[in-house]
Structures are given as C-alpha cells and as structure tokens.
Amino acid sequence: MKVDILAIGAHPDDVELGCGGTLAKLISEGKTVAIVDLTEGELGTRGTNVTRAEEAGNASKILGISDRTNLKMKDGFLLNTEEYQMQIVKMIRKYQPEIVLANAVDDRHPDHAKAAKLVSDACFLSGLVKIETHLENENQEAWRPKHIFHYIQWKHITPDFVVDISDFMPKKIEACLAFKTQFYDPNSDEPMTPIASKDFLESLTYRAQDLGRLSGVAFAEGFTTEKLIAFKNFDGIIL
Template sequence: MKVDILAIGAHPDDVELGCGGTLAKLISEGKKVAVVDLTQGELGTRGTNVTRAEEAANAAAIQGYVNRENLKMKDGFLVNSEEYQMQIVKMIRKYKPEIVFSNAIDDRHPDHAKGSKLVSDACFLSGLVKIETVLDDEPQEAWRPKQIFNYIQWKNITPDFVVDVSDFMEKKIEACLAFKTQFYDPESAEPMTPISSKDFLESLTYRAQDLGRLSGVDFAEGFTSEKLLAFKNFDGIIL
C-alpha cells in the first residue's frame, strides 16, 4: 500500500488542524495520502475515544485519505521508546511514503514535540536493513522517507516554507469540524477548553491568512524541515 505522503499526528485531529489544507491540495493533485494517529486522544476533556474514532473516520472521508489507522499509544504519555519507535517503523515500511508530515517540533501539548522526535527517529530506523519487522505475518523491507516536514500547531513557529492552500481552506475547515466534540459548539454542555473556543476556530482562518499575507497568497500553511531544502528550479514558486 505505497503512498506519496504519510501524515502522522499524536492525536486524532492533529493532521487536519496542522496540514489539512496541504493534504487536501495534494490529494486533489492525485497524490495518495495515508494518516496514522498515535493515540486515541482519550485524555481529551470533551468527547471520548469512541467519538474521536468516529470523527477521525468522518474527517478521513471528507479529505479522501487512502487509509487511516490508530496505534493506540498512551495519550499524554508519549515516550521515545523502542516499543513505540518500532510500531511507527512498521507503519513507514507498510506505506513506504516519500514524505512524512509530523507534529510541531515545539508546542503547548507535550505529546506534540515528543511525537515529532519519536517519528523522526523512527523514520531513520526504518531505513536500517538490520532491523527486521513483520506485519501481518509478512516480513517488511527497509524504507526511509526522503523528507520529514513538521506542521505548525498552537505555537507560532517561524516556518521554513509555506504551502498555498487558498483553494482548500473550506475543505480544511470542514475536515476539522468533523471533530465536532472538540471544537466550538454554542449548544454543547461539555466543559470549555482552549481549542473549543470561538476564537480558536476563527484562528484556523486568520493564522492561514497571515501566512498568506507574508507569502503573497490568500491562505497558507507553514512547515519546518529537518534538513536544508534544495530546489531543482523555480517552477512552482509564487513570485
């Protein structure tokens, strides 16, 4: 099940919030995208692991991912352990992505930065031929993605590059709102959280607008890169 992009998030909704517009754009261009959620988000104040699973499936249908699965790691207690690394290695070798999108390198939720480092290390280990893995009784081949890009989440990290998502903001918002227990709902009786406020919902648009303002487009999503990027030419750059 080879894909072009494997998007990994510590929690269900991370990839939609962080890079949902970019994923929608890539899928519209014919790229195959799979998503792996590390935890079930079971410690979230609103909703349950059951509702989060339903919402994640709805978001996947809206976006058009080829597959989405959950590794059921422990929410709030991600660790860069061999056990967790090997679970991700199996996913990388299963999907054989050219590019991996992962959590922000620094963020308000500790699982985000921990997830970022965990995925980075797993991507390296996945390329080592002496590490043997088996999935569904079949031995897996070593595979290392060409690039790891970290999307930006709560904190305003300066991006290394941005992607023009002007035509895909509506799709991103729709996918995010599939997680209806998590975000602004004036009729909800559940406790308020930092991400359930009206301001947070509006921030999805105005933060993308601000990156767009800085880069000359209407809306953009930002990423950081683990290594220096090289361009073959200037095609695709908005001047």
Template sequence: MKLDIVVFGSHPDDAELGAGATIAKEVANGKKVGIVDLTRGELGTRGSAEIRDKEAAKSAKILGVSVRENLAFDDGFFVNDKAHQLGIIRMLRKYRPETVLCNAIDDRHIDHGRGSKLVSDACFLSGLVKIETKLDANAEVQLPWRPKVVYHYIQWKNIKPDFVVDVSGYIEKKTEAILAYSSQFHDPNSKEPETPITSKNFLDSVAYRARDLGRLVGVGYGEGFTVERHVAVNRLGDLK
C-alpha cells in the same frame, strides 16, 4: 498499498489542524495520502475515544485520504522508545511514503513535540536493514524504507515556518474536516467544560493564521512547515 505521503499526528485532529488544507490539495492533485494517529485522544476533556474514532473516520472521508490508522499509543504517556519506534517503523515500511508530515517540533501539548521526535527518529531507523519488523507474527519480514523528507506542521505556537504551501481554494475543505470533530471544538450549546481549543477564537484562528501566512507569501491562504535539513531547489525559478 504504497502511499506518496503519510501524515502522523499524536492525536486525532492534529493532522487536520496542522495540515488539513495541504492534505486536501495533495489528494486533489492525485497524490495518495494516508493519516496515522498515534493515540485515540482518550485524555481529551470532551467526548471519548469512541467518539473520536468516529469523528476521525468522518474527517478522513471529507479529506479523501486513502487510509487512516490508529496505533493506540497511550495518550499523554507514550514515549520515544524502541517499542513505540517499531510501531512507527511498521507503518513506514507498510506504506513506503516519499514524504512524511508530523507534529510541530515544539508546542503547548507535550505529546506534540514528543510525537514529532518519535516519528522523526523512526523515519531514520526505518531505513536500517538490520532492524527486522513484521506486521504480525505470520507476515513476511518487511523491507527497509526511509522517507525522502520529513516536514513538521505548525500547531498551537506561532513557529516561524521554513516554507509555506499555497492552499488557496482548500481552506474550506480543511475547516469542514476540523468540524467533523464536533465534540472537540466550539459549540455554543455544549454543556461540557471549556478548553483552550473550544473557544470561537481558536476556531477562527485556523482561518486567520492561514490568511496571514498567505499574505506573507503573496497568496490567499497558506500552511507553514518546518524542516530538519536545508530545502533544495533545482533552480532559482522554483522559488516563489
């Protein structure tokens, strides 16, 4: 299956928190979108990997993505090396996306910046003919594939975006997808330990950040992204 967009996240819920409204909008506009989670989030303070698996599947259904996979890298301990790069490359060559979205280049959680660089490096390496990959031992050798663009969504830190996507009309779908991770976010009745993402303020920040980014570009809601190279337009009228 060829996808238009593949969204990578170091943990289940990264894609939703960073780009959930953009994903929902692209799906609504007819794009085929997939999500690939690098880990199962097994080190999360609340819940378990098995719970996160179910929550991720529920969220994927809400967003309407075509596929969601998990590479089961070690949460907190995966590294940017050949073995992990090849795991990403297999996904890129399997789905052949034009666009890749991935973690913030710098963030509070060490897995976010590390996952960002891992995916970015793999996107380049995936285009090299002499790197041979197969989905399994009995499969055919995959053809090389390099996405046209790699964009990084914004997470905990308020990084200045290079561009903002107008997601007006899709923030409710993003919120619904986030709340599918009921073990992870604000629940006044929960007896589990508090974490930086379990406060009501954090959950509220998803909407007020989107409102503020929207305000800055003259729309209702926005999601921001950073780029690795200059953004090109065909004409000045493409800029809004």
C-alpha cells in the same frame, strides 16, 4: 500499500488542524495520503475515544484519505521508546511514503513535541536494513522517507516554507469541524477547553491568512524541515 505522503499526529485531529489544507490540495493533484494517529486522544476533556474514532473517519472521507490507522499509544504519556519507535517503523515500511508530515517540534501539548522526535527517529530507523520487522506475518523491507516536514500547531513557529492552500481552506475547516466534540459549539454542554473556544476556531482562518499575506497568497500552511531543501528549478514557486 504505498502512498506518496504519510501524515502522523499524536492525536486524532492534529493532522487536520496542522496540515489539512495541504493534504486536500495534494490529494486533488492525484497524490495518495495515509494518516497514522499515535493515540486515541482518550484524555481529551470533551468526547471519548469512541467519538474521536468516528470523527476521524468522517474527516478522512472529507479529505479523501486513502487509509488511516490508530496505534493506540498512551495519550498524554508518549515516550521515545523502542516499543513505540518500532510501531511507527512498521507503519513507515507499510506505506513507504516519500514524505512524512509530523507534529510541531515545539508546542503547548507535551505529546506534540515528543511525537515530533519519536517520528523523526522512527523514520531514520526504518531505513536500517538490519532492523527486521513483520506485519501480518510478512517480512517488511527497509524504507526511509526522503523528507520529514513538521506542521505548525498552537505556538507561532517561523516556517521554513509554506504551502498555498487558498483553494482548500474551506475543505480544511470542514475536516476540522468533523471533530464536532472537540471544537466550538455554542449548544454543547461539555466543559470549555482552549481549543473549543470560538477564538480558536477563528484562529484557523486568520493564522492561515497571515501566512498567506506574508507569502503573497490568500491562505497558507507552514512547515519546518529537518534538512536543507534543494530545488531542481524555480518552477512552482509563487513569485
């Protein structure tokens, strides 16, 4: 099942928070997108792995995601091991994306930076023909994505580029709020967490607004890149 973009997150909701607007925009343009969640988010203070799975499914429907897989790695204890690398290699070879979107390279949650490096290494290994993998008893072909971009999460990181999501900010917020156990709910009896605060929910909008202000649009999402990007021409750049 080949897709154009594979978005990977350490936890269910990472992708929606980091690049939900970009994915909604790309899907509206006819691109196909799959999501791979590395863990079930089972250590999250609010909700359970069962509710997170249901919420991830609802968020995928809102965005129009083609396929979503959870690798059920150990939440809170992600390690850059051969075992975890090979699980991701299988997903990369399954979906054969041109672009991979991954966690922030530096962030508050230790799993995020670990996932960023883990995914980056797996993308390289996936292109090595001497590494053999099998999925559902079928041999997989080597595949290396053309680009790996890292979305921005809790910390303020200067992006290498931004994507205009002005028309898709409501869709991003809707997809994030599909994770109803995780975010602000004045009627919830569950313990308060940093991401469950009203301020955090509001920050999704004003941080996108700030990146938009700096780039001349209403709302934007920022990304960092692992290699220098070359443009064929200036088409598509907002001046």
